[in-house]
Amino acid sequence: MTQHNRTLPKGFRGDMVNGFNPQDPSHLSEPDLKHIERRQRVLGPAYRLLYRSPVEISRGKGVFLYDKQGNEYLDAYNNVASLGHSHPRVVAAIHNQLETLCTHTRYMQDQLVEFAEKLVGTFEGELGKKGCAMFTCTGSEANDLALRVARFFTGNSGVIVTAEAYHGNSGAVAAVSPSLGRNSPVDPFLRLVPAPDSYRMPAAEIGRRMAEDVARQIADIERHGGGLAAFIADPVFSSDGLYFDPVNVLASVAAVVRQAGGLFIADEIQSGFGRTGTHLWGHVRHKVEPDIVTLGKPMGNGYPVAGVVLRPELVAEFGRYFNTFGGNSVAIAAARTVLEAICEENLMANAVKVGGQILDGLRGFQKRYECVGDVRGTGLYFGVELVKDRCSKAPDMDCALAIVNGLRDRRILISGTGSDAHILKIRPPLVFTSEHAARLLEGIEQTLRSL
Amino acid sequence: MTQHNRTLPKGFRGDMVNGFNPQDPSHLSEPDLKHIERRQRVLGPAYRLLYRSPVEISRGKGVFLYDKQGNEYLDAYNNVASLGHSHPRVVAAIHNQLETLCTHTRYMQDQLVEFAEKLVGTFEGELGKKGCAMFTCTGSEANDLALRVARFFTGNSGVIVTAEAYHGNSGAVAAVSPSLGRNSPVDPFLRLVPAPDSYRMPAAEIGRRMAEDVARQIADIERHGGGLAAFIADPVFSSDGLYFDPVNVLASVAAVVRQAGGLFIADEIQSGFGRTGTHLWGHVRHKVEPDIVTLGKPMGNGYPVAGVVLRPELVAEFGRYFNTFGGNSVAIAAARTVLEAICEENLMANAVKVGGQILDGLRGFQKRYECVGDVRGTGLYFGVELVKDRCSKAPDMDCALAIVNGLRDRRILISGTGSDAHILKIRPPLVFTSEHAARLLEGIEQTLRSL
Structure with missing residues (x-):
């Protein structure tokens, strides 16, 4: 039996630099060390913990998480519970549905059809008018299905993504997720393009450059005897570093992709469900109509539900699709309640308002702290780029890690990308309210000051 | 844009012969027709409904499902709700946990580690002593992860499965699922072996034959320049036709597989969690120790939770694995409660007792009805093979479909394989109780008599 004998260089990004390093446990308490030893033994070597000092969590409510001692952590990171932890309305909807029925999509269920109609109706253009919804349990499954459909429909296997893209953990999508690091095999016909780095490229050129990069990679795929199945992008480029603007990029890329016979897949798993504040779906900011949209994380506020919205002709000849838990009665109840709550509780307007406050605060830090090279954001989603100096714009990973871990020590949870x-x-x-925003900003400033 | 112009022959098995045929809707009521039209438009062409006359379901309790009119259906098919629909203990556990915390595996959580230890402890041999558990949301994700691990660890891509295997819906596992039909592409290095058809082969030869078949396919993979990553089998061969016996098959196959450097993956998604009555895990009946075991369907009694149990050295170099919802706090609470309930409510003993009653009844039908060629079963899992005559043993699909749909009309739910x-x-x-078993058997006999 042969085994790969590759070694991971230190700081190797596939190994999650913002995670706990088991080789450096001396600062931990005895109970934490014991827990981590048990955990490593029974979950194995592939599991990771966040932060230099991992956090034990026992309870969650609203924007707060709590450990066993009752210490309160301000959650400024987890977008799964985007309505807040243990949201009463979602909990009640799941509980009621659990008491009534939890079954699969091969029986007729009114609520399944009604929610699918409602969900599809949130999209613009052709997708909103004629699109269909297919349900999975995870964003990985959604991207995996989108890729299966694209490859089947086009007859091609080539895929283009951004240089640090992450689209999930299944075999097929891990193979188009370069951010998993060089130990994780990628497809022969995967090609990469640089993310639209608005900090380092002139805004006016970004759209043209990305379209040209994509065209070049399509030519390379074809020269190698392949063809383009799809271009897949997160409309805010979360794992590449969060590039919210400019928003005139993806429409021109989509045109190049379609010209080559490929599909444009918008991965809305991080950018969807109102995260960007102004729009329910991130791709709408780019005025682009995707062929396929994939949904996930916050869709059920923690209940495993995800899905794909696409033009029905793409699956006309696809054959059957069945996902045992995907779109089951409870998943639908959870997802319906989340979509209703986003609208009825005016959460997008709240994201714009509170997000504006946070963005102002972060920009203030950019003025006052040399290491804060760039601040980007929309709605309640922000990227703050740490640099060694502002001329070279050289990335400062150590500084970012010090801030992430410094905030964790102040019981404020964020991460790095x-x-x-x-x-x-x-x-x-x-x-998130104004008070929460103020607490977050204060924590960041304290941490910046302590560096 | 090129599109595959393949057509599906009638009765083509990839198209699910035991499903509703949209070309034949004339017997349906107006409301059902309207529902199906809406459903087809918004879920698209890849979704299927069970039965010639699809069933509308609004409520479930114990072994029963109910439609809007309150008609009661005896559920003798759905193993997801294997503790019964809306099981109070599972509902309460999920509800309590939802009110407390629902977060992911990158924080320390005692219950995650405790459940993983408990789960691993249910396995025999090396797996039970040193195994680790990794959590996904669906059985497809579990098999997909098992396959990723096997390919990464061995450096090979070849896979051997049984001729009508189904291992899930992701790109990678659909490509090793020949039962999806010939429109669904399979891997270049996928090879098939016949299932251990105990109805058509002498029991004493089956183990030797299957080991020889596997060895022949390994040689074929190697001759084509590949190598074996894994042999994957459901220990009761559910999608091949349900072959519970003999149980001296898989150990000799595993030996051949390991000799070639491959891993033996036991897909327990249908056969696990006490389904076979005598054992919690189906592979134990075969006295075989798998390298990887995959779990799914009944694991959370409907909550999307699944997983993989494996030897930790297989993932020593694998890199990181993260599944946003996989093993979240609620998934763990659901799975823990299911495992406890199986043990504390003596459900395996019940499966043996009530299963024995059903098996006796089915064997009685085999004596009295010529079309019942073979009856197979263990625990609460049965295969009844319908044949045109007992000499040729020619499969009688029409007869089986007539029984499945005849039972549906009598409001008893089963399916075909x-x-x-x-x-x-x-x-x-x-x-299931003795009374439920009697009702099931009575329904089957009425249907057989009416043919």
Whole structure:
């Protein structure tokens, strides 16, 4: 039996630099060390914990998480519970549905059809008018299905993504997720293009450059005997480093992709469900109509539900699709309640308002702290880029990690992203208030001051 | 844009012969027709409904499902709700946990580690002593992860499965699921072996034959320049037609597989969690120790939770694995409660007792009805093979479909399986009582008499 004998260089990004390093446990308490030892033994070597000092969590409510001692952590990171942890309305909807029925999509169920109609109706253009919804349990499954459909429909296997893209953990989508690191095999016909780095490229050129990069990669795929199945992008480029603007990029890319016979897949797993504040779906900011949209994380506020919205002709000859738990009665109840709550509780307007306050605060730090090279954001989603100096714009991973871990020690949870994990990823629940924003900003400033 | 112009022959098994045929809707009521039209438009062409006359379901309790009019259906098919629909203990556990915390595996959570230890402890041999558990949301994700691990660890891509295997819906596992039909592409290095058809082969030869078949396919993979990553099998061969016996088959196959450097993956998604009555895991009946075991369907009694149990050295170099919802706090609460309930409510003993009653009844039908060629079963899982005559043993799909749909009209839910969907697949919840068994048997006999 042969085994790969590759070694992971230190700081290797596939190994999650913003995670706990088991080789460096000396600062931990005895109970935490014991827990981690048990955990490593029974979950195995592939599991990771966040932060230099991992956090034990026992309870969640609203924007807060709590450990066993009752210490309160301000959650400015987890977008799964985007309505807040243990949201009463979602909990009640799931509980009621659990008591009534939890079964699959091969029986007729009114609520399944009604929710699918409602969901499809949130999209613009052709998708909104004629699209169909297919349900999975996870965003990985949604992207995997989108890729299966694209490859089947086009007869091609080539895929283009951004340089640090992450589209999930199944075999097929891990193979188009370069951010998993070089130990994780990628497809022979996967090609990469640089993310639209608005900090390092002139805004006016970004759209043209990305379209040209994509065209070049299509030519390379074809020269190697392949063809383009799809271009897949997160409309805010979360794992590349969060590039919210400019928004005139993806429409021109989509045109190039379609010209080559490929499909344009918008991965809305992080950018969807109102995260960007102004729009329910991130791709709408780019005025682009995707062929396929994939949905996930916040869709059920924690209940495993995800899905795909696409033009029905793409699956006309696809054959049957069945996902045992995908779109089951409870998943639908959870997802319906989340979509209703986003609208009825005015969470997008809240994201714009509170998000504006946070963005102002972060921009203030950019003025006062040399290491804060760039601040980007929309709605309640922010990227803060740490640099060694503002001329070279050289990424400062150590500084970013010090801030992420410094905030964790102040019981405020965020994380890092980008090729060097040097960009703070701040993504509070959509129910964040001005008070929460002030507490977050104060924590960041204290941490910046302490560096 | 090129599009595959393949057509589906009638009765083509990839198209699910035991499903509703939209070309034949004339017998349906106006409201049902309207529902199906709406459903087809918004879920698209890839979704299927069970039965010639699809069933509308609004409520479930114990072994029963109910439509809007309150009509009661005896569920003798759905093994997801294997503790019964809306099981109070599972509903309460999920509800309590939802009110407390629902978060992911990158924080320390005692219950996650405790459940993983408990789950691993249910396995025999090396797996039970040193195994680790990794959590996904669906059985497809579990098999997909098992396959990723096997390919990464061995450095090979070849896979061997049984001729009508189904291992899930992701791109990678659909490509090793020949039962999806010839429109669904399979891997270049996928090879098939016949299922251990105990109805058509002498029991004493089956183990030797299957080991020889596997060895021949390994040689074929190697001759084509590949190598074996894994042999994957459901230990009761559910989609091939349900072959519970003999149980001296898989150990000799596993030996051949390991000799070639491959891993033996036991897909327990249908056969696990006490379904076979005598054992919690189907592979234990074969006295084989798998390298990887995959779990799914009944694991959370409907909550989307699934997973993989494996030897930790297989993932030593794998890199990181993260599944946003996989093993979240609520998934763990659901799975823990299901495992406890199976043990504490003596459901395996119940499966043996009530299963024995059903098996006796089915064997009585085999004596009295010429079309019942073979009856197979263990625990609460049964295959009943319908044949045109007992000499030729020619599969009788029409007869099987008539029984499945005849039972549906009597409000008893089962389905069909096997290459020609000519084998009744009967799989009641583990809480089935003698009275339920009697009702099921009476319904089957009435249907057989009416043919």
